[in-house]
């Protein structure tokens with residue numbers, strides 16, 4: 555179980571790997587989907603990303619990025635908000 559945080563998650567991904575990232579913000583396994591959206595009957599789906607090369611990504615940990623599931627730096631403006 556991983557909690558949301560006020561900084562990005564650095565993730566090493568592999569070529570041909572697919573990951574499912576939380577889009578509802580209720581996952582208890584941030585930044586990944588844990589099907590919390592289904593438990594809450596939300597009509598949204600996770601971000602499913604297929605990677606085509608080995609690379610390092612920075613997944614949003616604060617849930618406020620405008621480019622989720624990726625960090626866009628918005629967390630730096632959230633000094634008074636809890637992630």
Ligand code: FES
Pocket residue numbers: 559560561562563613614615616617618619620624625626627628629630
């Ligand atoms: S962690 Fe950087 S925008 Fe959310």
